[in-house]
Amino acid sequence: MGIGDDAAILHPANIQQLVVxxxxLVSGIHFKAKDSAQSIGHKALAVSFSDMAAMAAKPKWVLLNLTLPKINDKWVKGFTQGFAKLLSQHQAQLIGGDTTQGPLSITVTVMGETDQAVRRDGAKMDDLIVVTGELGSAAFALKNPRKSKACNEQLHSPKPRLDVAEQVKHMATAMIDVSDGLLADLGHICHASQLAAVIELSQIPVNETVKKHPDWMSYVLAGGDDYQLCFTINMDDEDQLPEDCHIIGQIIAGQGVMVLNHHQPIETNFKGYQHFT
Amino acid sequence: MGIGDDAAILHPANIQQLVVxxxxLVSGIHFKAKDSAQSIGHKALAVSFSDMAAMAAKPKWVLLNLTLPKINDKWVKGFTQGFAKLLSQHQAQLIGGDTTQGPLSITVTVMGETDQAVRRDGAKMDDLIVVTGELGSAAFALKNPRKSKACNEQLHSPKPRLDVAEQVKHMATAMIDVSDGLLADLGHICHASQLAAVIELSQIPVNETVKKHPDWMSYVLAGGDDYQLCFTINMDDEDQLPEDCHIIGQIIAGQGVMVLNHHQPIETNFKGYQHFT
Structure with missing residues (x-):
């Protein structure tokens, strides 16, 4: 229910598109029970804010449904701190929710507004493929928790790329956030747009520590949880790309995602990969 | 996420007020794991639709987050049937959601529209107090599962009173749904409106089977889960009340809810009762 009544009342007078x-997130599946409460609070909201970024929407209203095994004041305080900090950073408002007893799980619902939602299905032939930030850091940190502070930060405190989304919303033809891994998520854009992609591995920004690991390719191509953005733009818009945006490939005819490494096709058998045909 | 993209896109062009x-609902707390899947599906949605009724809003868009221990096709089919039937009865639309693995729980988020949301805090001095339907049936059925088919129906398949809400939205000064029990919920209206209430027990509609039970007063005054409406109207509007609406008392100065039985004050110590001062 809403705070102090049966439901919250919003006044979306001038919104052209409302995005929901x-x-x-379930304990043991999406996070570890021993993760810091602050990090769980941050991440529960960051995941949904990242969906808003992927649609080029600005998050405005948030609902939080919290199911807790028992009242643990310290845990709730930490969770609330992580959650509230990210909420206020983006001037979003908690408008309602629910607290129930049961096995630890968190449902976050975000409503945002935009004048131009960017969907997955708008990629065009010859469009350039762009990613933000570095990929593979979160997956690396999950398997190698003591190797890199920057990667741990990416895993436990990902920053939804609302900054970039706002800057590219009028040039992006399709957009998605990298939550399941680059091949899977770029594959979603290709599938929805009925086209294919070719990407150059050496162009993907990767953390130096990750790159030294024997499994680095798997982290970069199939690692989830980075919450960076992957989007497509017309070739003519290349010069207008903001900072921290990196061109990694191009949209072509066909199906699936082909990966080149220094111009040589490589075999990829990672989860989420759709074979190039 | 939305169906087929990172989020659902809505176009609330002409909505004056959006209500969310x-x-x-957690297994073992809000429903029993052995309840029929169809009934759980119905009730998960009915509870949220009842919140819409309490705000005098028409439910339009629904999100369903389902956490399941393991895929059980038969259970999911039953759940979906109960859920979808109520959804389509009210021409509402499922726009997104999430399916995750974990201990059985269901989160339903409903967005509705209204030109005039009715809140809890608008009751005025001398307003009449009105309830719909019969009270206490669901609580009776929970404790006495084999006594009354009508009461079982009220417990397992409650009908959100969107019909009455639509008819009284321009005359109700305050409204709430009876989910926690009449004394508690009418108490919320009184507290929010900074007034008190006096109600006459003999005027409250009660199922005949419930009335024969020694604990009937407790079911009627403190039993939850009926999902009927309780609202207040100006005395001048009495003649315009639609069918199945029953005047049970009046708003007065003070705090709390006083209960009379055939004009004699009675002591009530039920949960949720706020003592009259």
Whole structure:
């Protein structure tokens, strides 16, 4: 219910498009019970804010449904701190929710507004493929928790790329956030747009520590949880790309995602990969 | 996320007020694991639709987050049937959600529209107090599962009173749904409106089977889960009340809810009762 009544009342007078996203995070599946409460609070909201970024929407209203095994004041305080900090950073408002007893799980629903939602299905032939930030850091940190502070930060405190989304919303033809891994998520754009992609591995920004690991390719191509953006733009818009945006490939005819490494096709058998045909 | 993209896109062009409500139902707390899947599906949505009724809003868009221990096709089919039937009865639309693995729980978020949301805090001195339907049936059925088919129906398949809400939205000064029990919920209206209430027990509609039970007063005054409406109207509007609406008392100065039985004050010590001062 809403805070102090049966429901919250909003006044979306001048919104052209209202964008709504909801995600449930379950303890033991989406996070570890021993993760810091602050990090869980941050991440529960960051995941949904990242969906808003992927749609080029600005998050405005948030609902929080919290299911807790028992009242643990210290945990709730930490969770609230992580959650509230990110909420206020983006001037979003908590408008309602629910607290129930049960096995630990968190559902966050975010409503945002935009004058131009960017969907997955708008990529065009010859469009350039762009990613933000570095990929593979979160997946690396999950498997190698003591190797890199920057990667740990990416895993436990990902920053939804609302900054870039706002800057590219009028040039992006399709957009998605990298939550399941680059091949899987770029594959979603290709599938929805009924086209294919070719990407150059050596062009993907990767953390130096990750790159030294024997499994680095798997982290970069199939590692989830980075919450960076992957989007497509017309070739003519290349010069207008903001900072921290990196061209990694191009949209072509066909199906699936082909990966080149220094211009040589490589075999990829990672989860989420759709074979190039 | 939305169906087929990172989020759902809505176009609320002509909505004056957008009303949002969310509820989490946890197995073992809000329903029994052995309840029929169809009934759980119905009730998960009915609870949120009832919040819309309490605000005098028409439910339009629904998000469903389902956390399941393991895929059980038969259970999911039953759940979906109960859920979808109520959804289509009210021409509402499922726009997104999430399916995750974990201990059984259900979060339903409903967005509705209204030209005039009715809140809890608008009751005025001398307003009449009105309830719909019969009270206490669901609580009776929970404790006495084999006594009354009508009461079982009220417990397992409650009908959100969107019909009455639509008819009284321009005359109700305050409104709430009876989910926690009449004394508690009418108490919320009184507290929010900074007034008190006096109600006459003999005027409250009660199922005949419930009335024969020694604990009937407790079911009627403190039993939850009926999902009927309780609202207040100006005395001049009495003649315009639609069918199945029953005047049970009046708003007065003070705090709390006083109960009379055939004009004699009675002591009530039920949960949620706020003592009259």
């Amino acid at each position: 996203s909801t995600d449930t | 409500s969310t509820d989490t």
